[in-house]
Amino acid sequence: MNFDPIFLIGEFSLVALIVILTLVDAMRKPVFALLGSSAEITPDIESRNRQATWIAGIGLVIVAAVYFIFGKATSGESVSLLHDSLRAGGGVYIGKLAIIGAGILTILLSARYTMAQSIPAADYYLLLCFSLLGALTLIAAENFLMIFLSLEMMSIPIYALVGLKRYNSRVGESAIKYLLLGGLSSAFLLLGISFIYGMTGTLVVNDVLTHLSQVSQTVSSEMLLMGLGLVFIFVGLAFKVSLVPFHAWTPDVYEGAATPVTSFMSVAVKLAAFAVILKIFAGSLLFPAFDPLFSRLFAFFALLTIIYGNSVAIVQKNVKRMLAYSSIAHAGYMALALAPMGHNIEAVQAVLFYGIGYIAMNMLAFGVLVYLTYRDKYCETLEDLTGIARKYPGAAAVMSVAMFSLGGLPPAVGFVGKVQIFLQLINGKFYATAVIALLFSMVALYFYINVIVVMYMKEPEAEVANIDKKSMLPVWLTLGFSTLFILILGILPSPLMEWSLEWAKMLF
Amino acid sequence: MESSLILLIIILPLIGAFLNGTVAATNAYRKKEIWGEKFAGILAFSAVGSSFLLSLYAVFVKMSGIDSLSFTPYEWLSVGGLQLNLSFVIDHLSAVMLLVVTGVSSVIHFYSIGYIHGDESSVRYFSYLNLFVFAMLLLILGDSMPVMFVGWEGVGLCSYLLIGFWYKEEEKAIAGKKAFIVNRIGDFGFLLGMFLIFANVGSLTISEVNEFFHHNNSMTFFWTNVAGICLFIGATGKSAQIPLYVWLPDAMAGPTPVSALIHAATMVTAGVYMLCRFHGLYLAAPVALNVVLWIGALTAIFSATIAIYQNDIKKVLAYSTVSQLGFMFMAAGAGAFVIAIFHLMTHAFFKACLFLGSGSVIHAMGGEQDIRFMGGLKKYMPTTYITFLLATLAIAGIPPFAGFFSKDEILWNVFASDHGSKIVWAIGAIAALCTAFYMFRLVYLTFFGKFRGTPEQEHHLHESPSTMTAPLIILGVLSLIGGWIGIPKLLSGGLIPNFFHHYLEPAVSKYGHVELHHYSHSVEYSLMILSVVIAVIGWFTASRLFREVKKELPDPARYSGIPKLLWNKYFVDEIYDKLIVNPIKFLATKVFLNISDKKLIDGAANGSARGWRQVSQVFSYLQTGNIQAYGIYIIFGAALAVALAFYIY
């Protein structure tokens, strides 16, 4: 077993960060375990929170730096590790950096949020790091065992994170919704995996591929079980990326969760889950017999998702819910690129491009909501945003950038992403699908532009609430970085295209 | 090395614009100055100046013996069959343009330091000016149509910003809007042409497009001409030709250096330049070329006649610019692209000089622009007078000034070329006559005779500071000698080679050139002498009429007959208002707004929006909040997927 630890340097340093965070918090004065029962914030808890925030923030930056520097050496050739369970090196480097980057942006957003909301910071960041670790291994996994484990490792901490909100009368409701439905979808995923395993006797994705290419089309019962297995896997993963009709948890959970958690879920979790979908359905399983099935499956569910997501977003009063439906619709666009199946690396690249760009867009949109939130004054509804441009011109400006990008208008990165996806459709001769999708992205403009209209052109009914501008730097870092990312890569997209292409090559 | 050179040339003005722009924004926001106009001016000037020096280095050192330098710093987009590169090229054509633009810009930036002195938003002014140079460089050096288009739009934007620079005066803001809207109409044509070319050629790189039309033109004759005309529509917008010239006279509302730089020397010539860049296309599209020729000629005569009766010093120059641009298009239409560029260059020198001179005059007159109230300024501002006179001699076509060589060659080419025509030649000759007449009318009314303004103004008259006169001298000298690089072989008896022709030949004759009919030398000589005679006639008439103005000049309101027609610019604005603007307004307000928009479209849009909102509402009822309902959706979805699988197999 030749095992070079350099290939997993990112994961190792993240584990080290988790251990340090755990032990440092444990070394403090013992606290009563059920923190939720006491509402007052003592100075001790506050200093504890501050300490955890610093450790998590700086630690994750160090992890990113370590991976950026040492992991670079691995970005050439990729290797299989731990008996074909993880594929490290190569283009995954890009994906892992993107995920870690999303994690850092989330922590920057959380720093002030956790303080203001007096969320137990150590628990919060621990869970976030666990989820991040799961996402990191998930995009590198090439074994169904590893895929399942990483998926759960990514999701379970988020079930708990969703429940970690203080000033909300409905706390816990969204957490239990996510948990129960997540369990249901995991069961489907596992059932699918077990069918595949039953037919092939292996859990390694690439071996399954080899086996599939040998399957003769005449053996219908085998086809049946394999096909059922793949469909169930599709169901399980479609839940994670929230395609309609597996989406129903999304708005409720996004609304209920703390805003930084929502942003993390909507970008990192979605991107990682999409990486797995690409790995299984577009990258590896090039089984021509299943091509028409999954082509239609993706086209059908993606269209359903786009239509539903964009329509329901129109009637939302709550910005977080609106963004949740928008994130559903965006998952639809990404899945749409997979409709022309076949051995198409450009489609994979388009999806990854969109996914990475989407990190910046959503971080920006949710970041503005975090910026405008203080203690029990949430900024969630359209009324809260009405007329803020006068008082907070910076926040309104970056929010407009986010809306432009989400709406797919130039010169933002969302425009380039959409162009690539539609080009895929047109190359694959999916004209009707493309037209419908385009029509509904016009519909989507309505509610994105509406936010800008509300911010700039409406007079606020009540006076715009004051926010405490103390320790706002981390939020501004996130906002500034995301804005630059969106605009620069919107105008000059080719580096991101190269990165996503490199990552796409890994998924084949 | 070469690549970073090109990049530096382009990026330096952008950096200047960015720095000044940020400071202008913070100045306005914080209500305190980080740096004032002096520093801003020097910064802007040094950015453009160093860009000019680098261009000189690139053109004369780096490019000696080489046809072109090209540089692709960035692959912009590469999706499917579409490959867009951010690529730049300096060939001999763009080299000339590059030197003209950066050179004239440097001079005008320098002039602006004195001119804009004391304005509260001078930092903003310099930021815009630098941004304009950046956009212009993109337009010139871009090797692919999208890059060119970005520059094309960029200069339009800067022009809009600068015309409306004093936006607090409503009339100027309206002039800016007019320029922008008229330009947008032209841009639409440009875009249409671009799409047509991409659809047929499959590439947007200019050299590839030319190559395509030169070698294996698989586009039908009809569509080739349509594409050419579409691009030319873009050019008429930017270069102020019939029918889209109406914005340029109004654009004189902007600061005078801006008029000199953007609305005389550089931006308005972009259309001519673009035509020359696409000469491969135009040579394959004779009909389009003929359209260019005729539109150019008509514009030339049309605006030259208007200029005769104008009394606003800048308006005269504006119509003169339109007319000279018409000459350039005539040259291009006759297939003499080299001559078009030659005239472009000489025109840049003398017209910039004229505008800056007029700026100097206006400065001295305390904002007065009406030449009826000037006169006798010669003795108050000698430098301005002399340089203005030099430039006037150049534009009138008196040898050996720059304008003579270029204008004469244009007329000769129109006369002799396959694509030309004798009628157009005649029109051009008359336009040249008018040009000489109205220019000397301007000179005599402004600088000769008695001062006709108020005593107060007379007391105030002074020569402009040296920051303003130095550029005048440079440009004045250039209008004298600028034409000597293109002396026709015939005139020097073949002793001096036509350096300019020789230099541009590889760039604009690569894809074929137009043959001239063979005429004897005597014909050519006589035409040349004829054009000198024409110019002198114009001069003489003007001198007889306006040298010593005794009586009060008539009030334009009391004009009648032809003067009335010309004073009112052939009533084109009014005709446009009546025929296009008013009907559109009427349609917009009365018909569309009241009837169709409020009833039909609003009804339909609101109705469909409302209808769709209903659907959305129904959709959102599915979101019951009940976990088990959600679970049922998942099961339902899974069943749907399985059913789909069975259905397909």
Added chain:
Amino acid sequence: MNNPFTDFIIGSGGIYTIAVVLLLFTLGGMTVLFRRTLLHMLMGVELMLNAVNLSFIYFSRLHQNHDGQILSLMIFVVAACEVAVGIAIIVHLFKRTGTISVETYTAERG
């Protein structure tokens, strides 16, 4: 029907195992969908996972390799984690509202 795997599954009673697995899975699903308390729903999820476990163990034996068994152990662990988080949330909900009936928790909707 000449594939060795399909023959083996159907021939040696494998089809019954799959039937049991699907039955248990369906029962678990029904529990999630139709029981009215959160705790029961959580139990339903566990039942579904256990059904899958059974299937993995059977296939593992069928193919004579251990991958399936390892995966089923992992499922145990993951299921335990899920239960831990789930029960914590349910207890919290019960403490706050005094009920764990699923109809109570429909505040977020639309």
Added chain:
Amino acid sequence: MTDQYLPVLLYILIAAVTVALILILNAIFGPKAKHRKDFPSKSTPFECGSDLLEENTRRVSIRYYLIALLFVLFDLEGILLYPWAVVARSLGSIAIIEIFIFLFFLVVAFIFAYKRKALDWR
């Protein structure tokens, strides 16, 4: 074919008859009452008269859940030792290192739980 299943059929019949017989006899000879409340002992869980020791829907302390959850979690980590034990001998020294790394993480988790007083039974 059918005779094979005859004993089963017979068995079902006998069971049904027995149940029916008992119910009928009970209805005939048993005490008759209009209301259940006349015989409180019939409502008790075992219908045998002896009192329950405590209420079966008794609330337990919340600590109980915490301890129980921690027990389940740490207990389940135990099963991960089984596959390790199977191959430990053949893997040699690296197996020892690996299992200690695994246990290290368990210990870290335990310290965390302990310091949070999750194991306090009060």
